Amino acid sequence: MTKELFRDDSYLKECTATVSAVQDNAIILDQTVFYPTGGGQPGDSGTFTLSDGRTITVANTVKDRDTGAHLHLVEEGTPLPNVGETITAQIDWDRRYTLMRMHTALHIMCSKVDGAVTGGSIGLEKSRLDFDLPEVPDKDELADAINAEITANKPVEVSAISDSELEANPDLIRTMSVKPPMGQGQVRTIRIAEVDYQPCGGTHVKSTGEIGPIRIGKIEKKGKLNRRINIHFAE
Template identity: 30%
Template structure:
């Protein structure tokens, strides 16, 4: 039986009908199929409607094999009765604004720049269209946006019309419809002609406004983010609130906020540089203290130490400073960071020892790996032994 699709009159949000059948899908979710419906099923880049059906919440609407399934939270006891459906109007009207806005913006890009839209997605917060170009400038975006908002402000009629395939050539469509048989057109005369089964308002003025937010390259095309209608006001409210909060935190008026942030960033870089220099000084001091405690053995000076919760980069710098000061030194430093053991081994020019071989011999003890050269290696693995045991194993290899 053919389902009468009331949702093609976008303003119908309350209706009465009978149930064709009620059952569960393969996942156990309950759904009903109606004789007529005003609920829009997901499709054409537009999400489904929500609402209620016989006081059951409609949480999803999908078209499967020609039938429109209304998924409900719990089954209806008596399916022989006439049921009332109520579409969530706020969600429906939002989708009407967004979908019509997409038609208008896509047509504006063609009219102003000859940029074609190749895909569309209506998300919960923003919309996206993919433009068949590899690059776009801010001037391009503003030009299309201005034309789109001009069309909205002119309050042009948005018409819907059913035609046959034979009549398609009578209309300058943006792209050829993918459906056959009777085809539904959504028209803004002298501006946009498009095959579409989605919900739209009766006038461009009801779209309210369009604002492009951002764009990025995506698979060789440009993916453009934008909002329409009440979402523009929501974006403005959110961004104004954020801006107000930032002006308070920075103690700077809105018009000088960028300059204030640039100054803070420059000051932060100076402070980070100063801190880094102080850290370098502390590491050199630490290295010199370790040199004082060095012990000589068979013509070599051994320096060994273990640490907890330190970046291995600091151990590298300590080892490099020591070996640059004393050619006869061998430096073995171990650190435990959480459940990980790491080590650095370095030597000056005098000791005849291959530290790469030393490292390879101890890696099995910690399921570790690493790399380096004969005079300087680093590595790490699991804390299967203590840091002291790892340090002793490194010493024994030498």
């Protein structure tokens, strides 16, 4: 299993790692700063610098469901490093930081909409959450409520809750279709002070002020009780 350095520090831009395995167009490391696709958040892209100075472009990162290893995907035909080789892994920081801001903004929106989450997706230009809602919320009121929490610059903290504590507090889980992974003893959580607290494995900013102002885009009807709310950066 790959050690996930980004879980404790989302601001790590690079790390030194050892190649544990290679398969097809994937490179597996003993540890990584690259976030794998999951929870609606895209996987990281970036570069590997090899011991001979050669640079490999990593197009995407996904997680092997069976082994827990992170598969750093490169273009077909790319010469791969040797197992045991030491490399420097560096993420595309501007892209990651944009996704961190978006992800945290969605947590704030989740706290302002009184409905269970039925789906979601995080993007660079637009992100969205789907809610189990009978009525469409007012776009301006929702945007004002979210932007107020952003302006307040509230701290965002990473912590953990035990499996048993989560089972005793099922209301912490806002998603209807996807439950956080359990069985390891603890589940990672994200807390935005006085705003939101829920299990989440994604990467986030340290304070809401880093997000910057947002606006609400389309609110789409995706079923009898399903409303899709799109969010954009205001700038």
